[in-house]
Amino acid sequence: xxxxxxxxxxxxxxxxxxxxxxSVSLGIWVRTGSRDENMKNNGISHFIEHMLFKGTEKRSAAxxxxxxxxxxxxxxxxxxxxxxxxxxxxxDEHLDIAIEVLSDMLFNSLYAxxxxxxxxxxxxxxxxxxxxxPEELVHDILSEAVWEGSAIGYPxxxxxxxxxxxxxxxxxxxxxxxxxxxxxxxSIAGNYDEEKLxxxxxxxxxxxxxxxxxxxxxxxxxxxxxxxxxxxxxxxxHICIGFDxxxxxxxxxxxxxxxxxxxxxxMSSRLFQKIREKKGxxxxxxxxxxxxxxxxxxxxxxxxxxxxxxxxxxxxxxxVRFLLKKGISSQELEKTKExxxxxxxxxxxxxxxxxxxxxxxxxxxxxxxxxEEILNKIEAIDMEGVxxxxxxxxxxxxxxxxxxxxxxxxxxxxxxEL
Numbered sequence: 001x002x003x004x005x006x007x008x009x010x011x012x013x014x015x016x017x018x019x020x021x022x023s024v025s026l027g028i029w030v031r032t033g034s035r036d037e038n039m040k041n042n043g044i045s046h047f048i049e050h051m052l053f054k055g056t057e058k059r060s061a062a063x064x065x066x067x068x069x070x071x072x073x074x075x076x077x078x079x080x081x082x083x084x085x086x087x088x089x090x091x092d093e094h095l096d097i098a099i100e101v102l103s104d105m106l107f108n109s110l111y112a113x114x115x116x117x118x119x120x121x122x123x124x125x126x127x128x129x130x131x132x133x134p135e136e137l138v139h140d141i142l143s144e145a146v147w148e149g150s151a152i153g154y155p156x157x158x159x160x161x162x163x164x165x166x167x168x169x170x171x172x173x174x175x176x177x178x179x180x181x182x183x184x185x186x187s188i189a190g191n192y193d194e195e196k197l198x199x200x201x202x203x204x205x206x207x208x209x210x211x212x213x214x215x216x217x218x219x220x221x222x223x224x225x226x227x228x229x230x231x232x233x234x235x236x237x238h239i240c241i242g243f244d245x246x247x248x249x250x251x252x253x254x255x256x257x258x259x260x261x262x263x264x265x266x267m268s269s270r271l272f273q274k275i276r277e278k279k280g281x282x283x284x285x286x287x288x289x290x291x292x293x294x295x296x297x298x299x300x301x302x303x304x305x306x307x308x309x310x311x312x313x314x315x316x317x318x319x320v321r322f323l324l325k326k327g328i329s330s331q332e333l334e335k336t337k338e339x340x341x342x343x344x345x346x347x348x349x350x351x352x353x354x355x356x357x358x359x360x361x362x363x364x365x366x367x368x369x370x371x372e373e374i375l376n377k378i379e380a381i382d383m384e385g386v387x388x389x390x391x392x393x394x395x396x397x398x399x400x401x402x403x404x405x406x407x408x409x410x411x412x413x414x415x416x417e418l
Contacts, residue, residue: 002358002368005198007206010181014358014368015188015197018351024095024190025355027087028102029363031185032178035081035152035219035292040165042151043158044174046079047123047166052086053077054115056108059101067101075101079156082292083363089352092191096200103204106179111168120163127157134238134404135284135303137230142240142299145228146400150221152292180210187359190351221295227413228402236283237306237405241316243393245289245296249365254377255385256289256298256393261336262328263287263319264300270323271300275315281308293364298393306408320394327387340378344371 002016033045055061068075073090075098086105088098131137140155147153186201223244246253264271264287271285285302304312328336347353348371361368369377 001370004362004368007181007202009206009208011201011205011208012185012362013188013198013201014185014362015192016190016354016358017192017194018190018354021191021351022092023089023351024092024098024188024192025087025089025351026095026098026102027085027187027355027359028106029185029187029359030084030179031082031183031363032084033080033082034154034156034158035150036178037151037154037158039154040162041170041174042154042162043123043156044162044166044171045084045178046156046158047119047163048171048175048179049077049079049084049086050119050123051111051115051171052105052109054119055110055112056104057110058108059104064101064105067097071097073098081152081156083360085356085359087352087355095188095192095197099200099204107208111171113168116166116168116171120166123157123163124160127160127163130157134230134232134234134236135301138238138240138402138404139299139301141228141230141404142242142400142402143297145226145402146223146242146244146297147221147295148224148226151219152221152295176211180213181208182210185359185363187355187362189354189358223295223297223398224400225398226400228400229407230402230404231407232404234405235305236303237309237403237407238303239301239309239313239404240400240402241300241313242400242402243298243395244398245298245393246291246389247294247296248291250291250296251377252385252389252392253289253291253296255381255389257340258333258336258378258381259323259328259386259390259393260287260289260298261339262332263323266339270319271302271316274319275302275312279311279315281312281315285312306406306411309403309407309411317396320396323390324394327383327390330383333381333383333386337378337381341375344374344378 002014004014006012034042037044053061053064068088071090071094073088073094075088077086086102088102090098144153246256263269271287275285276282282302282304287300290297300316302312358368
């Protein structure tokens with residue numbers, strides 16, 4: 001069972017004591033990501049994530065890594081469209097070390113000009129690597145197409161132009177506006193001393209004061225049907241077909257997860273069985289929902305030889321039409337509910353996944369559902385909710401399409417309009 005308390009300066013803490021494990025996962029969650037940026041500073045959230053590992057007043061980058069490596073722990077971070085997380089997983093006896101190191105990184109990083117120069121080169125290489133991975137790039141291009149003009153469609157890594165414009169003053173000013181106590185959640189899951197935890201967190205985080213109020217994103221996002229094609233000399237062509245989805249916290253997300261399992265969520269799904277197993281037209285095909293604060297996306301991805309593209313698109317559309325016409329059976333619904341419950345329960349066995357779940361939920365929604373509540377929501381999925389979400393999401397007349405690859409002669413753009 002998780003607990004929540006608030007430090008004296010407003011930092012929220014959510015924790016779940018799991019006494020039968022020997023590990024503990026700790027995450028520092030900050031509500032800032034690429035959708036809080038503009039065209040000029042796009043990529044700054046991800047850049048700051050990198051800079052926190054480059055050295056503090058008392059630790060070099062190497063010493064930061066060694067401090068956690070020497071106790072057999074893991075230290076890492078990630079940036080998303082709406083949040084940034086710095087986290088560690090260690091043995092329970094070393095929780096105090098992880099808390100001290102993460103607080104040192106957060107409050108005492110140097111942001112040295114020479115490190116900024118070096119890290120720009122690193123991230124420019126990361127952008128190049130990403131652009132050389134068309135199976136990844138095609139998803140970003142879809143976001144840019146359907147959310148054109150909105151920051152939520154910006155790439156998390158930024159662009160070459162925006163990165164070159166970043167400087168130390170710009171970075172520090174952004175941190176003042178986004179890295180604030182009320183914009184931060186600390187999440188902990190695993191085995192720890194409950195009596196000592198609040199004292200340790202207050203000691204290392206309690207004196208943190210905001211220099212100015214957190215900047216709040218008030219952007220309105222609108223889904224825009226569209227087509228984005230990026231020609232690249234690749235063996236395969238990669239395509240994403242996106243539909244307007246469901247936002248984070250919406251109860252309709254549960255029936256959508258059930259539909260996704262059946263439609264394209266795994267190896268037993270309709271898309272995989274028909275287009276890969278029976279037809280042999282693709283190596284990879286799947287679907288997935290993405291949920292953000294006020295908007296969502298449902299995406300179908302496939303990778304294939306260029307000459308198979310027309311047929312694969314046609315078959316995906318056929319499966320969408322079949323889903324709209326016939327829906328799913330009661331037997332399929334019961335099966336997918338068991339899959340969802342099983343996947344969720346298995347995830348509870350990892351301290352990392354529990355830390356992620358409670359931390360992100362508190363940060364983005366302001367509340368946390370208990371495991372029992374989640375399982376009850378899954379069990380409550382019914383045919384009425386499923387049929388409604390199918391009608392709401394799977395609209396072939398309102399879709400976005402992105403394609404990356406070598407579009408050889410014979411590709412017919414008209415097929416995308418079906």
